[in-house]
Structures are given as structure tokens and as C-alpha cells.
Amino acid sequence: MANGRTVKIRRAAIGVNVTASCLIAGAIFLMVNYLGYRHYRRFDWTASSYFSLSDKTIGVLKGLEKPVAAYVFYPPYNPTHDDIRELLARYAAVTKNLTVEHVDPEKDPARVRFLLGKFKIPPTDRAPSIVVFEEGEKTKYVYDKDIVEMDYSGARRGQAPTIKAFKGEQAFTSAILNLTQGTQPVVYAVTKHGEADLDDAGPRGLEVCKTLLERENLKVEKLSLHEKRGIPDDCGLLLIAGPVEPYMDEEKKTLAGYLERGGRLFVALDPRTNSGLEPLLKAWGAEAGDNIVVDPESAQRLIFLSPLNLLADNYGFHEITDQMKGRATFFAEARSVSPEASNRGLSARTLLQTSPSGWGETDFTDETFRFDEGKDAKGPVSFGVAVETNPEKAGGARDNGFRLVVVGDSDFITNEKIATMGNATLLLNIVNWLTSRENLIAIGPKMPEQTRVRLNAAQMRSIFWLFGALPVFGLLLGVVVWWRRRK
Numbered sequence: 001m002a003n004g005r006t007v008k009i010r011r012a013a014i015g016v017n018v019t020a021s022c023l024i025a026g027a028i029f030l031m032v033n034y035l036g037y038r039h040y041r042r043f044d045w046t047a048s049s050y051f052s053l054s055d056k057t058i059g060v061l062k063g064l065e066k067p068v069a070a071y072v073f074y075p076p077y078n079p080t081h082d083d084i085r086e087l088l089a090r091y092a093a094v095t096k097n098l099t100v101e102h103v104d105p106e107k108d109p110a111r112v113r114f115l116l117g118k119f120k121i122p123p124t125d126r127a128p129s130i131v132v133f134e135e136g137e138k139t140k141y142v143y144d145k146d147i148v149e150m151d152y153s154g155a156r157r158g159q160a161p162t163i164k165a166f167k168g169e170q171a172f173t174s175a176i177l178n179l180t181q182g183t184q185p186v187v188y189a190v191t192k193h194g195e196a197d198l199d200d201a202g203p204r205g206l207e208v209c210k211t212l213l214e215r216e217n218l219k220v221e222k223l224s225l226h227e228k229r230g231i232p233d234d235c236g237l238l239l240i241a242g243p244v245e246p247y248m249d250e251e252k253k254t255l256a257g258y259l260e261r262g263g264r265l266f267v268a269l270d271p272r273t274n275s276g277l278e279p280l281l282k283a284w285g286a287e288a289g290d291n292i293v294v295d296p297e298s299a300q301r302l303i304f305l306s307p308l309n310l311l312a313d314n315y316g317f318h319e320i321t322d323q324m325k326g327r328a329t330f331f332a333e334a335r336s337v338s339p340e341a342s343n344r345g346l347s348a349r350t351l352l353q354t355s356p357s358g359w360g361e362t363d364f365t366d367e368t369f370r371f372d373e374g375k376d377a378k379g380p381v382s383f384g385v386a387v388e389t390n391p392e393k394a395g396g397a398r399d400n401g402f403r404l405v406v407v408g409d410s411d412f413i414t415n416e417k418i419a420t421m422g423n424a425t426l427l428l429n430i431v432n433w434l435t436s437r438e439n440l441i442a443i444g445p446k447m448p449e450q451t452r453v454r455l456n457a458a459q460m461r462s463i464f465w466l467f468g469a470l471p472v473f474g475l476l477l478g479v480v481v482w483w484r485r486r487k
Contacts, residue, residue: 057173059439064097071132072102087168135179146171174215181217185236185435188223194244203416225251231258237434240267242410246276264403264434268410271335285348285387286406289336294369295358308333316350320429327422334383335408336360345390352384383408403434
């Protein structure tokens with residue numbers, strides 16, 4: 001009798017323990033889900049932070065004041081479907097002012113037809129691969145070609161094209177900017193002095209530069225100071241990139257008047273040239289030297305390249321370069337540009353400079369590049385300067401005062417060099433600062449190589465047994481043990 005009573009007590013205890021364990025497990029499950037709901041977080045475990053959003057994108061999303069809707073027309077069989085879904089989920093997690101709708105033509109063909117008609121997207125035999133952003137009555141279309149770069153190198157061997165790079169963040173953030181930035185600043189690039197051309201697709205052209213600026217919600221136009229005899233009132237920024245012929249006196253007067261009115265000017269001057277702008281720039285806080293910058297430390301890091309090439313990562317303290325720490329920029333050849341003290345109430349600061357071992361070489365015929373005391377400028381040599389109205393002397397009205405950036409090299413923004421290292425980021429930071437859009441100054445979206453893990457049948461079976469069958473077997477074994485203990 002005692003034994004029977006003991007067995008019953010033991011069974012009851014086991015039952016209570018099992019019930020309590022189930023209740024505790026359920027409570028923990030509910031608590032974790034509740035906390036996950038209240039404190040939502042997404043993590044990126046990829047080695048290259050493939051899905052992590054840039055500071056720039058986060059700033060744009062947090063600054064959204066009006067609702068923006070994204071309609072994704074990517075079919076599930078598209079190779080970038082999953083990447084786009086994950087990326088936009090991260091966008092939506094940052095702000096409540098962005099909603100994302102994935103439109104599936106197989107599940108909801110009526111909805112697809114309605115949206116295609118609404119956005120005037122012509123119907124095709126296959127589902128469209130497009131993302132449409134909408135803010136009020138404004139729309140912005142992002143096409144497949146804007147999102148991915150494809151590799152067709154295996155086409156001759158009968159291989160299907162593969163994804164080389166995913167540019168979704170760049171494309172989506174640019175689209176949101178275009179919808180929400182209100183008025184579109186106009187960038188005028190000065191011509192007729194041998195400057196690099198906006199429409200030139202060659203190595204020395206600025207076609208890529210123009211594309212990058214347009215993605216920043218900027219309108220880019222050409223301007224001849226001689227023909228126009230003035231600078232348009234809608235000019236948000238004036239760009240002078242690599243002039244090789246001198247500016248006329250009347251043109252220089254026009255530029256001086258533009259700066260006096262609070263204009264914004266970006267000048268990139270190459271060594272071994274005389275643009276005639278040097279006295280004007282010196283009067284406005286940036287002195288361009290008649291030299292060529294040499295930096296032995298930089299030359300040691302750039303093996304097999306010219307000793308005149310500069311690898312710059314020694315930045316000054318400024319909004320333009322504060323986010324560039326640890327990110328180098330490349331310059332083919334540069335001349336010095338130094339902050340010039342003046343009585344105009346200006347604030348001039350160095351952006352780019354050499355190591356202490358660098359100098360400004362004045363003897364262009366000396367191929368040995370030796371520092372001459374008393375003749376050459378001693379390092380660290382500045383070759384990039386930002387100037388603005390001193391906020392303290394202007395009553396703090398920074399946005400209304402003039403701004404000027406002078407860099408001693410124009411090659412870094414040409415088609416051949418702009419994709420090198422951090423050159424594109426530096427360009428965009430300069431432009432955004434000059435146009436008083438400091439909230440957009442950040443390291444731009446990354447373009448990592450896309451990698452895929454491909455498994456054969458044997459590997460798939462191993463994963464099935466490891467993550468599928470074994471847990472089930474363990475659960476069944478636990479039930480058997482529990483059942484035997486009941487007896």
C-alpha cells in the first residue's frame with residue numbers, strides 16, 4: 001500500500017514538474033516575444049555588414065516628416081528579391097513614416113493591375129522588376145539597373161549572369177531624397193576654360209560626377225560666365241573643375257560679386273596650370289601655391305605608382321572630413337592650398353594635408369624630388385581648404401554666408417578616379433556642406449560583392465539531419481523516457 005502511495009506521489013510530482021516546466025517555458029516564450037515586439041532590433045551578422053544601413057541613410061530616414069510609401073514589384077524568382085525585402089525592412093525599422101508593400105502578381109493580380117495603372121507602368125509579359133516610392137502626389141521609380149550590377153563574364157561559357165554588386169541602399173536613399181528635399185538646388189559647372197566636361201564619358205570627363213550629384217537630388221547644368229555675363233539666381237553651387245586657360249578680368253569680377261552675395265563655390269585647381277583665379281581665391285581665404293605636393297610616406301604605400309600620387313588620410317577638423325577618419329582618398333597630382341588669414345571675418349580650415357615628411361616642390365624640372373630648405377613649403381602641406389563666413393563675426397548666420405572649398409587637384413572627381421577609395425564620398429561631403437545640407441554628410445552606402453552559398457544534394461541532406469531530424473528524434477526520445485518513468 002505504501003509502495004502504491006509512493007508511486008502515485010512520484011507520478012504526481014512528475015506531472016507537476018512537467019506542467020510547471022511547460023508553464024515556465026510558455027511564460028518565457030511570451031515574454032521574449034513581448035520584449036521583441038516592444039524593443040524591435042535587427043542584426044547584421046554578415047562579414048561585410050552587407051545589410052547595415054549607413055549613417056547617411058539613417059539620418060535621411062529619421063528626418064522624414066511626411067509619410068513615404070514604397071511599392072515593390074519584384075517577383076520572388078528575381079535574384080535580388082530577398083535582398084530588397086531585407087533592406088527595405090531595415091528602412092522601415094528606422095522610421096514610422098515609411099511603409100513598404102510587396103506586390104505579388106500571383107497572389108493579388110488585381111492589386112498589381114491597379115498599381116500599374118496608377119503609376120503608369122506599361123504591362124509586360126513578365127512581372128516588372130521595379131520599386132516605386134510615393135510621397136503625396138510625387139513618385140520616384142527605381143529600376144533593376146539602378147539596384148544591381150550584373151556580371152556577364154560567363155555568358156560565353158553558357159553560364160547565367162550573376163550579381164556583381166548590390167546598390168539598393170544608394171538607389172533607395174537617393175529616391176527618398178528626391179521626393180522629400182523640397183526645392184532642388186542647381187549646380188552650375190563653369191566651361192570655356194578647358195575645364196572637365198559634365199557630358200564627357202572619357203577618363204578626364206565628369207559624367208560619373210554628374211550622375212552622383214543628380215542622385216543627391218541636385219540639378220546639374222553647364223555655365224559660360226562670358227556668354228551669360230552673370231550667375232543665375234537659382235545657382236546653389238558653382239563648380240570650377242580643372243581650368244587650364246586663364247579667366248578674364250570680367251569673369252573674375254563676376255565671381256567676386258557672387259561670393260560677396262553669399263555664393264557657394266567649389267574650385268579644383270591642378271598643378272602646373274595658371275587659371276588666373278589664384279589672387280581671387282587668396283583674397284577669400286585660400287592660397288593656391290605654384291608647386292606640386294610630394295609625400296614620401298604616401299609614395300611608400302602606393303607601390304608601383306608615381307611618387308607624386310597622394311594617398312590622403314590625414315584630414316583636418318571639419319564637418320566635411322569628420323566622417324572620413326580611417327577612409328583614404330586618392331589624388332593623382334596636387335598643388336598646395338593653404339588657409340589664408342584675412343581681415344574679412346572669414347574662417348578658413350584645412351581639409352587635406354600630407355604627413356609631416358611631405359613638402360611642396362617648386363622645381364618642376366627636378367625628378368629627384370628633394371626638399372630644398374627656404375624654397376619648398378615644409379610639411380605637413382595643406383592641399384584642400386574650406387572657407388566660410390566666421391559665424392562669430394556674422395551673428396551666427398552660417399547658412400546665409402558665403403562658402404568656398406578649394407582642392408589642389410581636379411583628377412579626383414573625374415571618371416577615372418572618382419570610384420577610387422573614398423573620392424566619391426569626399427566629393428559628396430564637399431557638395432553637401434557647400435549647399436548647407438550637413439545632415440547628408442556621412443559615409444555613403446557600401447557596394448559589397450554578393451556571395452552565395454551553393455550546396456549539393458549530399459550537403460543538403462546533412463543539414464536536414466542536423467537541423468531537422470535530430471531535434472525531432474531528441475523530442476521523441478524525451479517522450480519515451482518520460483512515459484517509461486510514469487510506469
